[in-house]
Amino acid sequence: MQTQRLQKLSDNVYVVPGRTNAGVLVIDNNECVIVDTGIDEDSGRRILNAIKPLNLRVRAIINTHHHADHIGGNALIVKRSGAAVYATPEDKPFIERPVLEPLYLFGSFPPKLLRTKLLEAEGVPVRDLDDIRREVGFEAIPLPGHTMGMAGISYGNVLFTADAFFPLDVIRKYGAPYHLNAGLALESLKKLSECVSRYGYVVPAHGDILKPQDAINVINENINAINRLRELVLNSINDSVALEDLIVKIFSLLGISIDSPHNYLLNRSALLSYVAWLTDDGLLTIDTVGNKLIVSRSRK
Template sequence: MEDENTMYELCRGGENSFYIQSPAKIGLVKLNETDVCLIDSGSDKEAGRKVRQLLDKNKWKLTAIYNTHSNADHIGGNRYLQGQTKCRIFAPGIECDFTRSPVLEPAFLYGGFPPKDLRHKFLLAQESEAEYLTENSLPEGMSAIPLPGHFFDMVGYRTKDDVVYLADCLSSRETLEKYQIGFVYDVAAYLDTLRMVKELKATMFVPAHAEATDDIAGLAQYNIDKVLEIADKITGICKSPVCFEKVLQRLFNDYSLTMNFEQYVLVGSTVRSYLAWLKDTERIDVIFDDGQLLWKSRE
């Protein structure tokens, strides 16, 4: 976690590119002497309020928010900031649909209508008026970098002064050592993204949940290794036919994770994605037996 004393501090990444230190880092890009845009907006209305205070302090006008993806901790400040500043909001592909209708996130994670336990700001942001991200909607000199895998159509952004905002495609070593299983929607796409990011060059990289750095390759490889470790562990658990709930239970117990509703859906959704990938790559088969779907490794 970030030190509370540095929360919402403005840090420089390049000549006109900054990031706001927060639980999910918020990018800020100066477009000219008065206008700025944001890359994501933080987790909730309170985050939006702190961002607005920073904007007011510097006499900056917010013209647009460019969301990387639609997870609640990245779009939670959208509605407040849009209401206060009339800024436009852009989000890529399916992420735009989730941003307009945020109930899709807990519904997707749960696999049905989400109970009240999942309908809170951690997983359910307030809706905002988002537009589909296009090349023409980006400021001059800024480009979007497709980063699929963590979520449906996630993107990063490269600015004119060569700062790259990497959203959630990387977790810090500390986070992975603590929680082991980072959220992944599409394992194959996620590995492709990590391998691409490992080769990227930039003046500065700003991951949302890791320290800014000028060299991302080592952390990218660490994330790749962790994905492959989890895949091997799941394959080992499935040596004998086993149902999904037992796979999940083994992972929670072996990694000393704490089960609650949020962790159940976040880790559960991720484990289902691993199982799908392992089946598609023919490392695991499914068996239907006595009204159950069982997973059985081929190895």
């Protein structure tokens, strides 16, 4: 991870490195647009402090998607700068009402133990990303999969890829990282692998800033991880198995140690994406037997 508080990539693009990298797009001599704001008020404060030497007014915030570690600094930056927040129509409701994130993971209105900054930020009003795109002139690249409306941001020779792919250490630790729709995530990765060579820098939300060929290598590892996990899920079902038993079995096979309810729900959600994908492809069926949800191999 880069340690500089502010890293210059071009005359009009900077990055504030951190656990979630934040982008700074300079749109004229005295204004900027921030891409993602980190997990909490401290993250937002760190971004504002980092850009102080640039003497720029924050005109807008772009959220590449709605997860808490990308929107947690929104409220503080909005309060201090008056900036408007922009996102895709698919992710807009979750940024305005962040309780929706723990709600869909839990499957009902979430208990207080899940309503922390790890899953639920402070909500802010959100405008359509396309409005600021036309005004500023960046390109918004649809990258659905991690969320349904995630977008990459291209500005000059820099491409911000949000959570479309993850560093190799994350892949090695978790087998495959979180995606809400793994099939769509795979298609987004394939699209990225074909276009990143056009850029001078590729900035993932997590991990180091990459040159195009290095980014392609990491993208390919993410593609391989998704394909491996799909096969693992399918091959873990000999005939039929209760859904929750399947989840525990896959955790064990991946060597995942669940240390909190929110980690359980995130990993469970990720694995359910593969079950849904395989079901839609006709390889699995889902039914109820003995008051349990049962996943079975399809009989052709």
